[in-house]
Amino acid sequence: xxxxxxxxxxxxxxxxxxxSSVKNIVKIQxxxxxxxxxxxxxxxxxxxxxxxxxxxxxxxxxxxxxxxYNKNDDQYYKYDGFSWNPSRQIQGVFQPKISxxxxxxxxxxxxxxxxxxxxxxxxxxxxxxxxxKSQVLVDNLALKNASTVTIKVAGIYDIGVxxxxxxxxxxxxxxxxxxxxxxxxxxxxxxDWETVVSKTNYSxxxxxxxxxxxxxxxxxxxxxxxxxxLRVVPEISSNAVSGGALAAYGTDTNSVNSYIAARLIxxx
Amino acid sequence: xxxxxxxLYLFILNSYNAQVNFTNIPNPDSNxxxxxxxxxxxxxxxxxxxxxxxxxxxxxxxxxxxxxxxxAPSIRIEALRGxxxxxxxxxxxxxxxxxxxxxxxxxxxxxxSRFQINAVSTTSGxxxxxxxxxxxxxxxxxxxxxxxxxxxxxAPNLNRLYVRQTGLYRINLNLNFTGPAxxxxxxxxxxxxxxxxxxxxxxxxxxxxxxxxxxINLDFSVYAVQGQYITLEAISEIGGTTSYNVTNNSFVTVExxx
Numbered sequence: 209x210x211x212x213x214x215x216x217x218x219x220x221x222x223x224x225x226x227x228s229s230v231k232n233i234v235k236i237q238x239x240x241x242x243x244x245x246x247x248x249x250x251x252x253x254x255x256x257x258x259x260x261x262x263x264x265x266x267x268x269x270x271x272x273x274x275x276x277y278n279k280n281d282d283q284y285y286k287y288d289g290f291s292w293n294p295s296r297q298i299q300g301v302f303q304p305k306i307s308x309x310x311x312x313x314x315x316x317x318x319x320x321x322x323x324x325x326x327x328x329x330x331x332x333x334x335x336x337x338x339x340x341k342s343q344v345l346v347d348n349l350a351l352k353n354a355s356t357v358t359i360k361v362a363g364i365y366d367i368g369v370x371x372x373x374x375x376x377x378x379x380x381x382x383x384x385x386x387x388x389x390x391x392x393x394x395x396x397x398x399x400d401w402e403t404v405v406s407k408t409n410y411s412x413x414x415x416x417x418x419x420x421x422x423x424x425x426x427x428x429x430x431x432x433x434x435x436x437x438l439r440v441v442p443e444i445s446s447n448a449v450s451g452g453a454l455a456a457y458g459t460d461t462n463s464v465n466s467y468i469a470a471r472l473i474x475x476x
Numbered sequence: 477x478x479x480x481x482x483x484l485y486l487f488i489l490n491s492y493n494a495q496v497n498f499t500n501i502p503n504p505d506s507n508x509x510x511x512x513x514x515x516x517x518x519x520x521x522x523x524x525x526x527x528x529x530x531x532x533x534x535x536x537x538x539x540x541x542x543x544x545x546x547x548a549p550s551i552r553i554e555a556l557r558g559x560x561x562x563x564x565x566x567x568x569x570x571x572x573x574x575x576x577x578x579x580x581x582x583x584x585x586x587x588x589s590r591f592q593i594n595a596v597s598t599t600s601g602x603x604x605x606x607x608x609x610x611x612x613x614x615x616x617x618x619x620x621x622x623x624x625x626x627x628x629x630x631a632p633n634l635n636r637l638y639v640r641q642t643g644l645y646r647i648n649l650n651l652n653f654t655g656p657a658x659x660x661x662x663x664x665x666x667x668x669x670x671x672x673x674x675x676x677x678x679x680x681x682x683x684x685x686x687x688x689x690x691x692i693n694l695d696f697s698v699y700a701v702q703g704q705y706i707t708l709e710a711i712s713e714i715g716g717t718t719s720y721n722v723t724n725n726s727f728v729t730v731e732x733x734x
Binding site: 245246247248249251252253254255262263271272273274275276280281282283286288289291292293294295296297298299300301302303306308344346366368369370407408423424425426427463467471 | 518519520523526527528529530531532533534562564566567568569580581582586587620621622625626638640641642643644646663675676678679694695696697698699701702703732733734
């Protein structure tokens with residue numbers, strides 16, 4: 209009955225004590241006894257789980273603030289309206305010093321092959337896709353300009369780059385095809401593009417052709433001034449002996465495989 | 477009427493053993509032999525019929541938190557210590573200590589896991605890396621990302637890192653190779669798999685620092701989804717040796733970037 213009257217008077221349930229406050233809905237008595245919140249054996253039992261969603265959870269504003277203990281890895285998870293995240297980790301979309309930008313415009317990479325293949329990038333991919341929190345695409349560093357990716361705060365950055373290649377050769381092939389990614393920076397508006405780093409992702413091919421997706425990625429630390437522009441140049445080369453033509457490649461616009469990410473480690 | 481019955485139920489339970497349960501478990505504290513330290517159990521009826529969570533009260537922004545700004549108390553409010561509120565605009569669960577609010581759960585610097593690689597050898601040019609789950613903080617081996625928590629130490633799980641949060645990860649591999657003198661390829665590297673599907677292979681020009689040892693140090697950037705597992709392998713470029721060892725002076729460091 210005490211509980212009932214408290215509930216009526218304050219719209220509040222007090223458990224274990226008669227201490228009440230209008231700022232609490234449920235108050236658990238202080239002391240050595242704890243509280244166990246709901247648990248699940250694995251994240252796939254969490255509310256709004258959807259294996260087909262890009263972050264495996266549906267968006268659901270009414271569930272914001274939900275907490276569940278996951279016995280699979282023994283930690284609490286919190287729901288932020290988009291996905292369930294470990295309670296002691298910041299949710300990616302709220303990380304203030306990072307941008308992850310998806311591809312807005314892919315490029316075609318035509319190839320020629322006479323025993324040795326060469327492919328020429330006809331341009332560089334655009335990384336100006338709209339933000340999408342369910343895909344963890346956010347621009348918290350405001351890097352996106354109308355047509356460029358431009359640094360707004362001078363500092364040392366951790367740059368992560370990934371690019372998926374689609375298409376490729378058809379038919380019999382044996383040899384090695386290399387998928388290269390080059391990060392270039394235009395330090396001032398008057399300067400030329402300068403290569404910072406070039407990394408090789410390769411595919412060993414025996415008998416089987418290289419058709420199918422390949423992805424290249426790397427991370428690089430770099431010091432950047434205000435106004436510096438970033439771009440990524442793809443390149444493909446092959447020494448494969450081919451029974452067919454080395455066909456043109458394209459770039460994968462799926463944000464799982466293709467993105468540029470910049471994390472501000474320390475502003476200057 | 478349901479509200480009356482519910483409250484009476486709470487009252488009776490509260491009177492009986494000072495414990496209130498929202499559960500269908502008949503005797504939830506029986507496993508503690510009467511020494512239970514749990515005040516309240518809240519459990520779901522079954523996973524099969526749908527799990528429901530416990531919703532914290534939420535405010536829109538930090539400025540909406542009570543007892544902030546001009547309303548900040550000068551004397552600690554003992555009765556409100558430990559109060560939790562969720563702030564929608566920042567995604568933070570906040571805890572009130574009676575004077576000020578702070579983040580309840582987040583540890584921003586706690587986003588790097590590091591593991592030692594067990595020694596392994598190959599004669600085929602590539603080999604999956606066995607990742608030791610040992611936590612040894614004085615030697616900077618730790619797992620705040622819980623990539624290995626409750627993961628068995630035998631294959632195939634020995635090779636796996638389980639992703640607990642969808643997002644962007646930077647994975648550094650520091651590998652030491654040993655093999656016959658003069659036989660190494662110029663380029664050695666590593667491959668990264670997501671759920672056993674190859675995502676990347678990176679090659680590095682290596683330095684032959686004493687004839688039989690080579691070392692690579694490379695960073696992958698990878699977007700992975702909660703529940704997926706990552707496996708890593710050592711690779712050598714075609715044309716060089718296919719027989720080599722990866723020593724246990726090798727490490728993998730995983731940073732959750734976003």
